[in-house]
Amino acid sequence: MEQHKIDEYNQQHLKDHKRKFDFVAEDVANLDGVLQKLRAFNIAIPSWALGTGGTRFGRFSGGGEPRNLEEKITDVGTIHALNRSSNSISLHIPWDIPDNATAIKAHAAQYSLHFDAVNSNTFQDQKDQKLSYKFGSLHHTDKAVRDQAVAHNIEVIKYGVELGSNALSVWLSDGSNFPGQLNFRKAFQNTLDSLQQIYDALPDDWKVWIEYKPFEPNFYSTTIGDWGQSHLLASKLGKKALTLVDLGHHLPNTNIEQIVSLLLMEEKLAGFHFNDSKYGDDDLTVGSINPYQLFLIFNELVEGMDARGLNHANGIGWMIDASHNVKDPIEDLIQSVEAIKIAYAQALLVDTKALIDAQQNNDVAKAQEILQTAYRTDVRPLLAEARLREGGALSPIAVYRDLQVRAGLIKERGDKTQATGL
Numbered sequence: 001m002e003q004h005k006i007d008e009y010n011q012q013h014l015k016d017h018k019r020k021f022d023f024v025a026e027d028v029a030n031l032d033g034v035l036q037k038l039r040a041f042n043i044a045i046p047s048w049a050l051g052t053g054g055t056r057f058g059r060f061s062g063g064g065e066p067r068n069l070e071e072k073i074t075d076v077g078t079i080h081a082l083n084r085s086s087n088s089i090s091l092h093i094p095w096d097i098p099d100n101a102t103a104i105k106a107h108a109a110q111y112s113l114h115f116d117a118v119n120s121n122t123f124q125d126q127k128d129q130k131l132s133y134k135f136g137s138l139h140h141t142d143k144a145v146r147d148q149a150v151a152h153n154i155e156v157i158k159y160g161v162e163l164g165s166n167a168l169s170v171w172l173s174d175g176s177n178f179p180g181q182l183n184f185r186k187a188f189q190n191t192l193d194s195l196q197q198i199y200d201a202l203p204d205d206w207k208v209w210i211e212y213k214p215f216e217p218n219f220y221s222t223t224i225g226d227w228g229q230s231h232l233l234a235s236k237l238g239k240k241a242l243t244l245v246d247l248g249h250h251l252p253n254t255n256i257e258q259i260v261s262l263l264l265m266e267e268k269l270a271g272f273h274f275n276d277s278k279y280g281d282d283d284l285t286v287g288s289i290n291p292y293q294l295f296l297i298f299n300e301l302v303e304g305m306d307a308r309g310l311n312h313a314n315g316i317g318w319m320i321d322a323s324h325n326v327k328d329p330i331e332d333l334i335q336s337v338e339a340i341k342i343a344y345a346q347a348l349l350v351d352t353k354a355l356i357d358a359q360q361n362n363d364v365a366k367a368q369e370i371l372q373t374a375y376r377t378d379v380r381p382l383l384a385e386a387r388l389r390e391g392g393a394l395s396p397i398a399v400y401r402d403l404q405v406r407a408g409l410i411k412e413r414g415d416k417t418q419a420t421g422l
Contacts, residue, residue: 051419077111271317287339
Protein backbone atom coordinates (compact mmCIF):
# COMPACT_ATOMS: atom_id res chain seq x y z
CA MET A 1 0.00 0.00 0.00
CA GLU A 2 2.12 2.85 -1.34
CA GLN A 3 1.63 6.16 0.44
CA HIS A 4 1.78 8.25 -2.73
CA LYS A 5 -1.28 6.42 -4.11
CA ILE A 6 -3.27 7.24 -0.98
CA ASP A 7 -2.09 10.84 -1.23
CA GLU A 8 -3.11 11.04 -4.89
CA TYR A 9 -6.62 9.84 -4.08
CA ASN A 10 -6.92 12.27 -1.18
CA GLN A 11 -5.80 15.20 -3.33
CA GLN A 12 -8.45 14.40 -5.93
CA HIS A 13 -11.21 14.39 -3.31
CA LEU A 14 -9.91 17.06 -0.96
CA LYS A 15 -12.27 19.83 -2.08
CA ASP A 16 -15.37 17.72 -1.54
CA HIS A 17 -14.07 16.54 1.84
CA LYS A 18 -13.32 20.07 3.00
CA ARG A 19 -16.86 21.18 2.19
CA LYS A 20 -18.36 18.33 4.23
CA PHE A 21 -15.89 18.73 7.08
CA ASP A 22 -16.39 22.49 7.42
CA PHE A 23 -20.16 22.00 7.59
CA VAL A 24 -19.93 19.51 10.49
CA ALA A 25 -16.99 21.11 12.27
CA GLU A 26 -18.81 24.43 12.71
CA ASP A 27 -21.04 22.90 15.40
CA VAL A 28 -18.40 20.81 17.20
CA ALA A 29 -17.21 22.19 20.51
CA ASN A 30 -13.51 21.57 21.19
CA LEU A 31 -12.95 20.46 17.61
CA ASP A 32 -9.19 20.02 17.99
CA GLY A 33 -9.64 17.87 21.09
CA VAL A 34 -12.16 15.64 19.36
CA LEU A 35 -9.92 15.20 16.33
CA GLN A 36 -6.93 14.40 18.51
CA LYS A 37 -8.88 11.68 20.32
CA LEU A 38 -10.05 10.23 17.01
CA ARG A 39 -6.48 10.20 15.71
CA ALA A 40 -5.27 8.32 18.79
CA PHE A 41 -8.08 5.75 18.87
CA ASN A 42 -7.12 2.37 17.34
CA ILE A 43 -8.86 -1.01 17.21
CA ALA A 44 -6.96 -4.30 17.12
CA ILE A 45 -7.54 -6.68 14.21
CA PRO A 46 -7.79 -10.40 15.07
CA SER A 47 -5.60 -12.73 13.06
CA TRP A 48 -8.49 -15.18 12.58
CA ALA A 49 -10.68 -12.56 10.84
CA LEU A 50 -8.49 -12.14 7.76
CA GLY A 51 -9.86 -15.17 5.94
CA THR A 52 -13.36 -15.92 4.72
CA GLY A 53 -15.53 -17.36 7.48
CA GLY A 54 -18.20 -19.99 7.20
CA THR A 55 -20.93 -21.94 8.92
CA ARG A 56 -21.44 -25.60 9.72
CA PHE A 57 -23.17 -25.82 6.32
CA GLY A 58 -20.26 -24.62 4.27
CA ARG A 59 -17.54 -22.12 3.54
CA PHE A 60 -16.96 -20.19 0.33
CA SER A 61 -13.46 -18.80 -0.10
CA GLY A 62 -13.12 -15.34 -1.57
CA GLY A 63 -9.60 -15.98 -2.83
CA GLY A 64 -6.28 -14.45 -1.93
CA GLU A 65 -6.56 -15.40 1.72
CA PRO A 66 -3.43 -15.15 3.87
CA ARG A 67 -1.67 -18.51 4.01
CA ASN A 68 0.44 -17.84 7.09
CA LEU A 69 0.96 -15.40 9.92
CA GLU A 70 3.27 -13.18 7.90
CA GLU A 71 0.61 -12.67 5.24
CA LYS A 72 -2.00 -11.95 7.90
CA ILE A 73 0.23 -9.24 9.31
CA THR A 74 0.63 -7.83 5.80
CA ASP A 75 -3.15 -7.66 5.42
CA VAL A 76 -3.48 -5.83 8.75
CA GLY A 77 -0.76 -3.50 7.52
CA THR A 78 -2.90 -2.75 4.47
CA ILE A 79 -5.90 -1.97 6.66
CA HIS A 80 -3.84 0.29 8.91
CA ALA A 81 -2.25 2.12 5.97
CA LEU A 82 -5.73 2.94 4.73
CA ASN A 83 -7.52 3.87 7.95
CA ARG A 84 -4.66 4.68 10.37
CA SER A 85 -6.83 3.15 13.08
CA SER A 86 -5.72 -0.50 13.21
CA ASN A 87 -2.19 -0.48 14.58
CA SER A 88 -2.25 -3.85 16.33
CA ILE A 89 -3.02 -7.51 15.71
CA SER A 90 -4.42 -10.07 18.13
CA LEU A 91 -3.26 -13.67 17.69
CA HIS A 92 -5.16 -16.88 18.35
CA ILE A 93 -2.96 -19.77 19.47
CA PRO A 94 -2.41 -22.44 18.18
CA TRP A 95 -3.92 -21.15 14.93
CA ASP A 96 -1.13 -18.61 14.56
CA ILE A 97 1.94 -19.74 16.47
CA PRO A 98 4.92 -17.44 15.78
CA ASP A 99 7.82 -19.74 14.87
CA ASN A 100 10.30 -16.89 15.21
CA ALA A 101 9.01 -14.13 17.47
CA THR A 102 11.87 -11.74 16.66
CA ALA A 103 11.28 -12.04 12.93
CA ILE A 104 7.50 -11.73 13.35
CA LYS A 105 7.86 -8.59 15.46
CA ALA A 106 10.20 -7.09 12.87
CA HIS A 107 7.74 -7.91 10.09
CA ALA A 108 4.91 -6.24 12.04
CA ALA A 109 7.06 -3.19 12.75
CA GLN A 110 7.45 -2.62 9.01
CA TYR A 111 3.73 -1.78 9.00
CA SER A 112 3.85 0.15 12.32
CA LEU A 113 1.99 -2.68 14.05
CA HIS A 114 2.32 -4.20 17.50
CA PHE A 115 0.65 -7.19 19.16
CA ASP A 116 -2.47 -6.90 21.26
CA ALA A 117 -3.94 -9.58 23.56
CA VAL A 118 -3.16 -13.23 22.75
CA ASN A 119 -6.05 -15.69 22.71
CA SER A 120 -5.97 -19.31 23.86
CA ASN A 121 -7.99 -22.14 22.30
CA THR A 122 -9.34 -25.00 24.39
CA PHE A 123 -12.65 -25.19 22.53
CA GLN A 124 -11.20 -27.43 19.82
CA ASP A 125 -9.09 -30.57 19.75
CA GLN A 126 -5.84 -29.95 17.89
CA LYS A 127 -3.79 -32.42 15.86
CA ASP A 128 -1.72 -34.73 18.08
CA GLN A 129 -3.49 -33.46 21.21
CA LYS A 130 -3.28 -36.11 23.93
CA LEU A 131 -6.63 -35.57 25.68
CA SER A 132 -9.94 -34.35 24.26
CA TYR A 133 -11.96 -31.25 25.19
CA LYS A 134 -15.21 -32.90 24.09
CA PHE A 135 -16.64 -32.50 27.60
CA GLY A 136 -14.86 -29.30 28.50
CA SER A 137 -11.41 -27.98 29.34
CA LEU A 138 -10.84 -25.85 32.43
CA HIS A 139 -13.98 -27.27 34.06
CA HIS A 140 -13.45 -30.90 33.05
CA THR A 141 -14.10 -33.65 35.59
CA ASP A 142 -10.71 -35.18 34.74
CA LYS A 143 -7.85 -33.25 36.31
CA ALA A 144 -5.49 -34.42 33.56
CA VAL A 145 -7.63 -32.63 30.97
CA ARG A 146 -7.74 -29.52 33.12
CA ASP A 147 -3.97 -29.61 33.53
CA GLN A 148 -3.53 -29.88 29.77
CA ALA A 149 -5.77 -26.83 29.23
CA VAL A 150 -3.92 -24.86 31.90
CA ALA A 151 -0.58 -25.75 30.30
CA HIS A 152 -1.83 -24.52 26.92
CA ASN A 153 -2.83 -21.15 28.38
CA ILE A 154 0.54 -20.78 30.05
CA GLU A 155 2.20 -21.61 26.73
CA VAL A 156 0.12 -18.87 25.08
CA ILE A 157 1.35 -16.41 27.71
CA LYS A 158 4.91 -17.37 26.78
CA TYR A 159 4.27 -16.60 23.12
CA GLY A 160 2.67 -13.31 24.10
CA VAL A 161 5.67 -12.28 26.18
CA GLU A 162 7.94 -12.94 23.19
CA LEU A 163 5.75 -10.72 21.00
CA GLY A 164 5.41 -7.87 23.47
CA SER A 165 1.77 -8.49 24.35
CA ASN A 166 0.48 -7.94 27.88
CA ALA A 167 -2.89 -9.68 28.08
CA LEU A 168 -4.31 -13.19 27.75
CA SER A 169 -7.89 -13.53 26.51
CA VAL A 170 -9.72 -16.69 27.60
CA TRP A 171 -13.02 -17.89 26.14
CA LEU A 172 -14.34 -21.32 27.08
CA SER A 173 -16.96 -23.44 25.37
CA ASP A 174 -17.23 -25.46 28.58
CA GLY A 175 -20.81 -26.31 29.47
CA SER A 176 -23.52 -28.93 29.05
CA ASN A 177 -26.27 -29.83 26.62
CA PHE A 178 -28.50 -31.85 28.96
CA PRO A 179 -29.78 -31.51 32.53
CA GLY A 180 -27.75 -33.63 34.89
CA GLN A 181 -24.76 -33.75 32.57
CA LEU A 182 -22.56 -31.90 35.07
CA ASN A 183 -22.59 -30.44 38.55
CA PHE A 184 -22.75 -26.65 38.17
CA ARG A 185 -20.96 -25.91 41.43
CA LYS A 186 -18.12 -28.36 40.81
CA ALA A 187 -17.73 -27.18 37.22
CA PHE A 188 -17.43 -23.56 38.38
CA GLN A 189 -14.99 -24.48 41.13
CA ASN A 190 -12.85 -26.48 38.70
CA THR A 191 -12.81 -23.48 36.37
CA LEU A 192 -11.77 -21.16 39.18
CA ASP A 193 -8.99 -23.52 40.27
CA SER A 194 -7.72 -23.78 36.69
CA LEU A 195 -7.86 -20.03 36.16
CA GLN A 196 -5.99 -19.52 39.42
CA GLN A 197 -3.08 -21.53 38.06
CA ILE A 198 -3.12 -19.45 34.86
CA TYR A 199 -3.38 -16.25 36.90
CA ASP A 200 -0.38 -17.24 39.00
CA ALA A 201 1.66 -17.69 35.80
CA LEU A 202 0.95 -14.15 34.56
CA PRO A 203 3.89 -11.73 34.42
CA ASP A 204 3.54 -8.77 36.77
CA ASP A 205 2.41 -6.36 34.05
CA TRP A 206 -0.06 -8.77 32.43
CA LYS A 207 -3.85 -9.15 32.65
CA VAL A 208 -6.16 -12.09 32.02
CA TRP A 209 -9.40 -11.23 30.26
CA ILE A 210 -12.27 -13.62 31.03
CA GLU A 211 -14.92 -13.82 28.32
CA TYR A 212 -18.46 -15.12 28.83
CA LYS A 213 -21.24 -16.49 26.62
CA PRO A 214 -24.76 -17.71 27.48
CA PHE A 215 -24.97 -20.50 24.89
CA GLU A 216 -23.18 -22.27 22.02
CA PRO A 217 -21.74 -24.75 21.45
CA ASN A 218 -23.41 -26.00 24.65
CA PHE A 219 -27.05 -25.02 24.91
CA TYR A 220 -28.28 -26.14 28.33
CA SER A 221 -25.55 -24.36 30.28
CA THR A 222 -22.21 -22.67 29.87
CA THR A 223 -19.86 -22.57 32.82
CA ILE A 224 -19.07 -18.87 32.31
CA GLY A 225 -22.49 -17.92 31.00
CA ASP A 226 -22.82 -14.23 31.72
CA TRP A 227 -21.00 -11.12 32.91
CA GLY A 228 -21.85 -11.84 36.55
CA GLN A 229 -20.12 -15.21 36.48
CA SER A 230 -17.10 -13.71 34.70
CA HIS A 231 -16.99 -10.86 37.20
CA LEU A 232 -17.23 -13.33 40.09
CA LEU A 233 -14.23 -15.26 38.75
CA ALA A 234 -12.26 -12.08 38.09
CA SER A 235 -13.00 -10.79 41.58
CA LYS A 236 -11.87 -14.01 43.21
CA LEU A 237 -8.67 -14.11 41.15
CA GLY A 238 -7.45 -10.59 41.79
CA LYS A 239 -6.71 -7.20 40.21
CA LYS A 240 -5.04 -8.65 37.13
CA ALA A 241 -8.26 -10.49 36.13
CA LEU A 242 -10.95 -8.59 34.21
CA THR A 243 -14.17 -9.26 32.30
CA LEU A 244 -14.12 -9.15 28.50
CA VAL A 245 -17.34 -8.14 26.72
CA ASP A 246 -18.15 -9.66 23.34
CA LEU A 247 -21.18 -7.83 21.91
CA GLY A 248 -22.54 -11.07 20.44
CA HIS A 249 -22.32 -12.99 23.71
CA HIS A 250 -25.63 -11.92 25.21
CA LEU A 251 -29.23 -13.05 25.16
CA PRO A 252 -31.55 -10.99 22.91
CA ASN A 253 -32.32 -7.45 24.12
CA THR A 254 -29.74 -7.52 26.90
CA ASN A 255 -28.84 -4.02 28.08
CA ILE A 256 -25.14 -4.24 27.26
CA GLU A 257 -24.53 -0.56 27.93
CA GLN A 258 -25.61 -1.01 31.56
CA ILE A 259 -23.27 -4.00 31.95
CA VAL A 260 -20.41 -1.97 30.52
CA SER A 261 -21.12 0.95 32.83
CA LEU A 262 -21.06 -1.19 35.98
CA LEU A 263 -17.96 -3.18 35.02
CA LEU A 264 -16.13 0.06 34.27
CA MET A 265 -17.26 1.51 37.59
CA GLU A 266 -15.88 -1.54 39.40
CA GLU A 267 -12.58 -1.36 37.48
CA LYS A 268 -13.26 -4.81 36.04
CA LEU A 269 -13.87 -4.02 32.36
CA ALA A 270 -11.10 -5.54 30.25
CA GLY A 271 -12.37 -4.35 26.89
CA PHE A 272 -14.35 -5.53 23.90
CA HIS A 273 -14.74 -7.99 21.10
CA PHE A 274 -16.80 -5.88 18.71
CA ASN A 275 -19.33 -7.36 16.28
CA ASP A 276 -23.06 -7.19 15.59
CA SER A 277 -25.90 -9.69 15.55
CA LYS A 278 -29.53 -10.23 14.64
CA TYR A 279 -30.22 -13.48 16.47
CA GLY A 280 -27.25 -14.70 18.51
CA ASP A 281 -23.51 -14.76 18.13
CA ASP A 282 -23.76 -13.87 14.44
CA ASP A 283 -20.35 -12.13 14.34
CA LEU A 284 -21.59 -9.65 11.75
CA THR A 285 -19.97 -6.39 10.68
CA VAL A 286 -19.92 -3.96 13.60
CA GLY A 287 -22.80 -1.47 13.41
CA SER A 288 -24.54 -3.27 10.56
CA ILE A 289 -27.62 -4.25 12.61
CA ASN A 290 -27.88 -2.01 15.66
CA PRO A 291 -25.67 1.08 15.42
CA TYR A 292 -27.72 2.95 18.04
CA GLN A 293 -26.87 0.35 20.68
CA LEU A 294 -23.20 0.72 19.76
CA PHE A 295 -23.48 4.48 20.29
CA LEU A 296 -25.20 3.99 23.66
CA ILE A 297 -22.39 1.66 24.73
CA PHE A 298 -19.81 4.25 23.76
CA ASN A 299 -21.74 6.97 25.56
CA GLU A 300 -21.35 4.97 28.77
CA LEU A 301 -17.72 4.24 27.98
CA VAL A 302 -16.77 7.87 27.41
CA GLU A 303 -18.62 9.00 30.54
CA GLY A 304 -17.19 6.20 32.66
CA MET A 305 -13.62 6.49 31.38
CA ASP A 306 -13.65 10.25 31.90
CA ALA A 307 -14.94 9.71 35.45
CA ARG A 308 -11.96 7.44 36.16
CA GLY A 309 -9.45 9.58 34.29
CA LEU A 310 -8.66 6.82 31.78
CA ASN A 311 -7.06 7.44 28.42
CA HIS A 312 -9.67 6.56 25.80
CA ALA A 313 -7.11 5.06 23.43
CA ASN A 314 -5.52 2.55 25.81
CA GLY A 315 -7.49 2.58 29.06
CA ILE A 316 -9.18 -0.67 28.03
CA GLY A 317 -8.80 -3.12 25.12
CA TRP A 318 -10.49 -2.59 21.76
CA MET A 319 -10.70 -5.49 19.31
CA ILE A 320 -12.95 -6.82 16.56
CA ASP A 321 -14.24 -10.40 16.60
CA ALA A 322 -16.13 -11.10 13.40
CA SER A 323 -16.69 -13.70 10.70
CA HIS A 324 -17.20 -12.55 7.13
CA ASN A 325 -18.92 -15.39 5.32
CA VAL A 326 -19.89 -13.52 2.17
CA LYS A 327 -17.71 -10.38 2.22
CA ASP A 328 -14.14 -9.52 1.44
CA PRO A 329 -12.61 -9.78 4.95
CA ILE A 330 -10.47 -6.68 4.53
CA GLU A 331 -13.44 -4.59 3.41
CA ASP A 332 -15.52 -5.95 6.27
CA LEU A 333 -12.84 -5.10 8.83
CA ILE A 334 -12.48 -1.58 7.42
CA GLN A 335 -16.25 -1.14 7.73
CA SER A 336 -16.20 -2.43 11.31
CA VAL A 337 -13.42 -0.08 12.38
CA GLU A 338 -15.30 2.82 10.78
CA ALA A 339 -18.51 1.91 12.63
CA ILE A 340 -16.69 1.71 15.96
CA LYS A 341 -15.08 5.10 15.45
CA ILE A 342 -18.36 6.64 14.29
CA ALA A 343 -20.01 5.54 17.55
CA TYR A 344 -17.03 6.82 19.52
CA ALA A 345 -17.08 10.18 17.73
CA GLN A 346 -20.82 10.56 18.32
CA ALA A 347 -20.30 9.83 22.01
CA LEU A 348 -17.63 12.55 22.14
CA LEU A 349 -20.25 15.02 20.86
CA VAL A 350 -22.75 14.37 23.66
CA ASP A 351 -23.40 17.53 25.69
CA THR A 352 -22.41 15.92 28.98
CA LYS A 353 -23.25 18.88 31.20
CA ALA A 354 -26.72 19.28 29.70
CA LEU A 355 -27.32 15.53 29.98
CA ILE A 356 -26.37 15.50 33.66
CA ASP A 357 -28.70 18.44 34.29
CA ALA A 358 -31.55 16.67 32.50
CA GLN A 359 -30.92 13.48 34.48
CA GLN A 360 -30.80 15.37 37.80
CA ASN A 361 -34.11 17.09 36.98
CA ASN A 362 -35.70 13.87 35.66
CA ASP A 363 -36.26 15.57 32.32
CA VAL A 364 -36.64 12.38 30.34
CA ALA A 365 -37.50 13.94 26.98
CA LYS A 366 -34.57 16.36 27.17
CA ALA A 367 -32.14 13.57 28.01
CA GLN A 368 -33.35 11.60 25.00
CA GLU A 369 -33.01 14.64 22.73
CA ILE A 370 -29.44 15.24 23.88
CA LEU A 371 -28.37 11.69 23.09
CA GLN A 372 -30.17 11.54 19.75
CA THR A 373 -28.80 14.90 18.65
CA ALA A 374 -25.29 13.49 18.98
CA TYR A 375 -26.27 10.17 17.41
CA ARG A 376 -27.88 11.82 14.37
CA THR A 377 -24.82 13.95 13.65
CA ASP A 378 -22.97 12.75 10.55
CA VAL A 379 -19.47 12.44 12.03
CA ARG A 380 -17.94 10.70 9.02
CA PRO A 381 -16.20 13.91 7.84
CA LEU A 382 -14.56 14.17 11.27
CA LEU A 383 -13.21 10.64 10.93
CA ALA A 384 -12.01 11.38 7.40
CA GLU A 385 -10.19 14.49 8.64
CA ALA A 386 -8.55 12.51 11.45
CA ARG A 387 -7.39 9.91 8.91
CA LEU A 388 -6.12 12.61 6.58
CA ARG A 389 -4.00 14.16 9.34
CA GLU A 390 -2.56 10.72 10.13
CA GLY A 391 -1.72 9.97 6.50
CA GLY A 392 -4.64 7.61 5.86
CA ALA A 393 -7.22 7.59 3.09
CA LEU A 394 -10.25 9.86 3.04
CA SER A 395 -12.23 6.80 1.92
CA PRO A 396 -10.36 3.56 2.77
CA ILE A 397 -12.67 1.18 0.91
CA ALA A 398 -12.73 3.38 -2.18
CA VAL A 399 -8.91 3.36 -2.34
CA TYR A 400 -8.81 -0.37 -1.63
CA ARG A 401 -11.11 -0.98 -4.59
CA ASP A 402 -9.50 1.56 -6.90
CA LEU A 403 -6.14 -0.11 -6.40
CA GLN A 404 -7.71 -3.58 -6.91
CA VAL A 405 -5.95 -4.93 -3.83
CA ARG A 406 -7.97 -8.14 -3.65
CA ALA A 407 -7.23 -8.96 -7.28
CA GLY A 408 -3.54 -8.50 -6.52
CA LEU A 409 -3.76 -10.80 -3.51
CA ILE A 410 -5.49 -13.48 -5.59
CA LYS A 411 -2.80 -13.21 -8.24
CA GLU A 412 -0.08 -13.53 -5.60
CA ARG A 413 -1.65 -16.16 -3.33
CA GLY A 414 -4.17 -17.95 -5.51
CA ASP A 415 -7.95 -18.17 -5.44
CA LYS A 416 -8.21 -21.40 -3.43
CA THR A 417 -6.19 -20.49 -0.35
CA GLN A 418 -7.57 -20.89 3.15
CA ALA A 419 -6.43 -18.92 6.18
CA THR A 420 -5.39 -20.82 9.29
CA GLY A 421 -7.97 -21.18 12.03
CA LEU A 422 -10.95 -21.37 9.68
